[in-house]
Amino acid sequence: MAWFRKSKRPRSAASDRPRSTVPEGLWVRCDGCREIIYSKELDRNLQICPKCGFHFRIDSRARIRLLVDEDEPRELYRGLLPADPLKFRDRKSYRDRAKDYARQSGEEEAVIVVEGHIGGVPAIVASMEYRFMGGSMGSVVGEKITRAAEEAAKRRCGLVVVSASGGARMQEGVVSLMQMAKISAALARLRERGAPYLSVLTDPTTGGVTASFGMLGDLNIAEPGALIGFAGPRVIQQTIRESLPEGFQTSEFLLEHGFLDMVVERSELKGTLATCLRHLRHRS
């Protein structure tokens, strides 16, 4: 048995770098600096490489623990499970695939929603689970985030959505596409109510998720080095038939081009969100 697992070697384009949550085992190799790190050290450091600051992916519940004051915040909209409107089957049926991902990830679907406080400010927080079918957005993700936005509008409290998703879920066809419209409409209503929406983009956020709630925050905030885009790097490469420039579609690239308000290190994220929510609290 290997006493440390090597993660896959990154390719030249930072944006096209395969990344995984930290593998089990005592040691991991950092995708950022190639150094070998003691995994306990990573655990103590919010899964950030102590040598180079590379942000490893974290799961949806770890994200909630990181951001929300309550130790056990109340989870909303549990028990919503994917149906199979198209009776979709590729090499495997959608139903079986969803069940397998549920087993592997320990989550019912690709997003969890909680109510709680961030630095003392009440908020509804949605956190996407990339390990559930690549965080893909189908009807359940659409419904939960829409309900979260509607609830925040009702309470006039802040909404925070942490994205980590490959985009719309192919297995629900055009129905997943409609989730973009549904969520965006709910966010438009939230705006009209004067409650703030903070979009937090983490690695990776692409496709229909970026092209709807990902980019619609009153403030858009990303973690360092995250892949964020509309089309995936491979699709773009196939279209233009040349390699992508260094750092293309990273958080820093989007910040430079005007699509993010800030890139915030994980250790600073909660404090930053709390300050933003305080600044943007509804005033009648």
Add this chain to the structure above:
Amino acid sequence: MRPSEVPFEAPLTDLRRRIEELESYPEGSGRSKEIARLKEKLERDTVEVYGNLTRWERTLVARHSDRPHTLDYVEHLMSDWIEIHGDRAYADDPAIVAGIASFMGRPVAIVGHEKGRGTKERIERNFGQARPEGYRKALRLLKLAERFKMPVLCLVDTPGAYPGLGAEQRGQAEAIARNLLEMATLRTPIVVTITGEGGSGGALGIAMGDRVFMLEYSVYSVISPEGCAAILWKDQDKKEVAADALRLTAPDIFELGVVDAVIPEPAGGAHANRSETIQNVGGTIAAALAEVEALPIDKLLDQRYRRFRKLGFLIEG
């Protein structure tokens, strides 16, 4: 005619050629009788062929280069066309056309993808694959329509938003997302028709409305059958299977409750009879406008919200 675009039309093309040939012969020896017989057969066979298309074949019809495009609808249904250009920030995107025209005696705002005709124009218009500036030009028109109390007609026909370096750099995702947000609460009626290809987010970016229609042989999908096949089957050649799995045809999408009605196309598809297709679309839009314009705007916005709010299939466990 480009038979390779729709290979299943080969027998029909043969019949048409035989009819043409006979028509060039001199009168006599039962010529007109034979022509009449062949024409009747052509009609029957067209209905037969078009009644049995697979989803992949329908996708090819949806992509047919002779289908009516946005500017054809404008030309034949509208007058006094004033086209607007540019997003006031970066460029004009010819993949999306936008403007104001008279329709049934009053001004309407029209925005649609335009694939163009002929190699040169098709390249110029990037085959209807819009960049962020296209969606931002569309948004300019939407806001103009809201201010001047004109209804908006959207005509959707795109393989998808363009996946290029510049498009990403200038915020393709943001441009589409913003349109969704704005269309959700735009205080004027919006009527959408998918006329050809409804390619994912690139289509949806101008496709949120009070009514959404699809032409009979148009398609609407989260991903192209080729793209889906490449990802899920790891094999582009599985596009037929992927098209079936995606259920992307107008009748499929109608069954899923995503569109309000399917607009019939002439026998043999829109490319066989453009003017009849355009008239069918015009009639549907006119009737829809009468309905949505009769409602007070707040009620309409409420309906628009609920229209999209209810789209989704899940199990409440």
